[in-house]
Amino acid sequence: xxxxxxxYQQVILDHAKRRVGSPLVEPAAAAxxxxxxxxxxxxxxxxxxxxxxxxxxxxSVSWEGEGCSISMASASVLSEMLPGMGRDQFLTTLDAFRExxxxxxxxxxxxxxxxxxxxFVGVSKFPARVKCAMLAWVAAEAAMFGAxx
Amino acid sequence: MTSVTGHADTxxxxxxxxxxRIKADxxxxxxxxxxxxxxxxxSGATSQKPRCVYEAEQHYYETANAAVHxxxxxxxxxxxxxxxxxRETVASFIGARSNEVVWxxxxxxxxxxxxxxxxxxxxxxxxxxxxxxxxxxxDEILVTELEHHANLIPWQELAFRTGATLRYVxxxxxxxxxxxxxxxxxxxxxxxxxxxxxxxxxxxxTDVERFVQAARRVGALTVLDGCQSVPHLPxxxxxxxxxxxxxSGHKMLGPTGIGALYGRAELLDAMPPFLTGGSMIxxxxxxxxxxxxxPQRFEAGTQRIxxxxxxxxxxxxxxEIGMERIAAxxxxxxxxxxxxxxxxxxxxxxxxxxxxxxxxxxxxxxGVHPHDVxxxxxxxxxxxRVGHHCAQPLHRALGVTATTRASTYLYxxxxxxxxxxxxxxxxxxxxxx
Numbered sequence: 001x002x003x004x005x006x007x008y009q010q011v012i013l014d015h016a017k018r019r020v021g022s023p024l025v026e027p028a029a030a031a032x033x034x035x036x037x038x039x040x041x042x043x044x045x046x047x048x049x050x051x052x053x054x055x056x057x058x059x060s061v062s063w064e065g066e067g068c069s070i071s072m073a074s075a076s077v078l079s080e081m082l083p084g085m086g087r088d089q090f091l092t093t094l095d096a097f098r099e100x101x102x103x104x105x106x107x108x109x110x111x112x113x114x115x116x117x118x119x120f121v122g123v124s125k126f127p128a129r130v131k132c133a134m135l136a137w138v139a140a141e142a143a144m145f146g147a148x149x
Numbered sequence: 150m151t152s153v154t155g156h157a158d159t160x161x162x163x164x165x166x167x168x169x170r171i172k173a174d175x176x177x178x179x180x181x182x183x184x185x186x187x188x189x190x191x192s193g194a195t196s197q198k199p200r201c202v203y204e205a206e207q208h209y210y211e212t213a214n215a216a217v218h219x220x221x222x223x224x225x226x227x228x229x230x231x232x233x234x235x236r237e238t239v240a241s242f243i244g245a246r247s248n249e250v251v252w253x254x255x256x257x258x259x260x261x262x263x264x265x266x267x268x269x270x271x272x273x274x275x276x277x278x279x280x281x282x283x284x285x286x287x288d289e290i291l292v293t294e295l296e297h298h299a300n301l302i303p304w305q306e307l308a309f310r311t312g313a314t315l316r317y318v319x320x321x322x323x324x325x326x327x328x329x330x331x332x333x334x335x336x337x338x339x340x341x342x343x344x345x346x347x348x349x350x351x352x353x354x355t356d357v358e359r360f361v362q363a364a365r366r367v368g369a370l371t372v373l374d375g376c377q378s379v380p381h382l383p384x385x386x387x388x389x390x391x392x393x394x395x396x397s398g399h400k401m402l403g404p405t406g407i408g409a410l411y412g413r414a415e416l417l418d419a420m421p422p423f424l425t426g427g428s429m430i431x432x433x434x435x436x437x438x439x440x441x442x443x444p445q446r447f448e449a450g451t452q453r454i455x456x457x458x459x460x461x462x463x464x465x466x467x468x469e470i471g472m473e474r475i476a477a478x479x480x481x482x483x484x485x486x487x488x489x490x491x492x493x494x495x496x497x498x499x500x501x502x503x504x505x506x507x508x509x510x511x512x513x514x515x516g517v518h519p520h521d522v523x524x525x526x527x528x529x530x531x532x533x534r535v536g537h538h539c540a541q542p543l544h545r546a547l548g549v550t551a552t553t554r555a556s557t558y559l560y561x562x563x564x565x566x567x568x569x570x571x572x573x574x575x576x577x578x579x580x581x582x
Contacts, residue, residue, distance in 0.1 A: 004528040014582060042520055042536040043550040066550055068520035
């Protein structure tokens with residue numbers, strides 16, 4: 001597989017079209033938060049809304065945004081993974097995702113932890129695209145920390 | 150000065166074989182990218198440099214390096230001479246007198262220089278000579294919706310600092326300037342009109358005369374953004390009859406780190422300085438300072454001497470080939486780009502179809518984000534720019550957040566254009582659209 005095909009793995013292209021979790025919905029949850037993130041380099045933007053129950057477990061994730069296939073697919077994959085995940089588990093997963101993104105193509109992703117998000121390992125070879133992949137994750141993190149009932 | 154390759158046949162249009170010889174002056178264009186030949190179509194962002202340009206810089210450091218306008222030793226004299234010769238060369242390249250060209254870091258700094266100088270005048274600096282530059286509540290600054298952020302934000306800030314109002318000439322949904330609104334927008338309150346000569350996104354050439362006429366009618370100052378015109382078209386500031394023009398070195402084959410501001414001498418000499426410090430003064434005591442006339446008044450601190458020399462070498466290189474011929478070649482490439490891209494299924498080209506253009510064409514591939522388009526083209530060795538190109542308001546007017554932009558220069562061949570069109574034609578298939 002050449003570098004371009006590693007970047008645009010089929011699972012990424014599929015998610016970019018399916019956009020799981022989009023559009024935004026109003027979560028019926030104990031606590032909810034929202035974050036709007038913007039990539040000033042290309043103008044891409046995303047708004048992520050999360051709902052958490054009393055045990056700090058994600059009950060819903062939804063988003064709306066505009067951007068390249070990497071940023072849209074990343075938001076879609078995250079929306080599939082997050083419901084049912086606890087706050088601490090999300091932070092562990094986020095760390096693993098971030099570490100993979102900083103690896104410049106050298107990481108062997110742990111698919112147990114990263115599930116479909118492991119497909120983004122090819123992005124780490126393209127420093128200009130790392131921010132695209134991170135955008136939804138950063139938004140979800142900010143939404144979680146800002147969540148209130 | 151190091152030798153500039155002889156391409157002189159200034160009577161005839163550039164031929165493909167001549168362009169091939171020009172291309173050979175650019176080392177970087179011979180280096181493969183991603184295992185394939187580089188097709189560089191991002192000269193709107195920055196141009197590549199011919200060998201003579203960086204050799205001039207190296208030669209300067211090897212033979213003439215010293216601080217200018219001070220010191221009595223031979224190197225200082227040699228460096229000062231080269232520095233001022235460079236100013237003469239670049240001034241002559243745009244039809245200006247040498248005391249009307251101020252070196253800046255880039256075009257952005259040149260535009261900020263005017264903005265801050267006017268702001269200083271508005272705060273009362275510069276005495277009675279600077280009165281004509283004062284802005285106050287009720288005064289208006291006019292820009293256009295086409296502008297690069299560098300020719301928009303300095304004027305927003307100037308308006309904030311002085312209480313003046315910023316207004317703009319809108320564009321149609323195709324990106325054509327609404328000249329029909331000029332008469333209405335330019336009033337006795339208009340003190341300054343800042344507009345681009347060539348849109349950095351659309352490549353369209355502005356009818357400068359219409360803006361200048363409107364400005365003259367009410368006595369407003371005119372500021373032209375020449376970043377995309379000076380490298381690609383013959384530009385004569387006196388014929389254009391503008392008051393100020395900003396342009397950058399790195400987009401016209403020159404080095405990074407240097408740009409220039411043209412201003413009418415009588416204006417520059419009456420404006421209060423922007424950056425202050427060494428090399429721009431006559432007499433200093435502990436309470437105040439007197440300033441040199443332009444251009445030194447605006448050149449505080451040690452200047453970009455090697456870069457000025459190198460930029461002058463670039464201007465001479467362009468001059469030797471002939472700006473008319475370069476413009477004609479790029480018009481030819483631009484037409485090929487426009488026609489080729491327009492004929493592709495699912496590709497939309499932006500910009501008015503009837504306006505004159507340089508070889509800059511923005512487009513979108515339906516269903517594929519510009520970042521993905523750019524990534525795909527890069528894998529084929531084709532360099533283009535994607536994003537909002539520092540012109541968010543224009544993109545908003547066009548109804549998109551980002552575009553893909555191909556921009557040519559004198560070293561681009563018909564084969565480069567054909568390679569781009571073929572690659573763009575296969576983008577949708579790759580992304581399964």
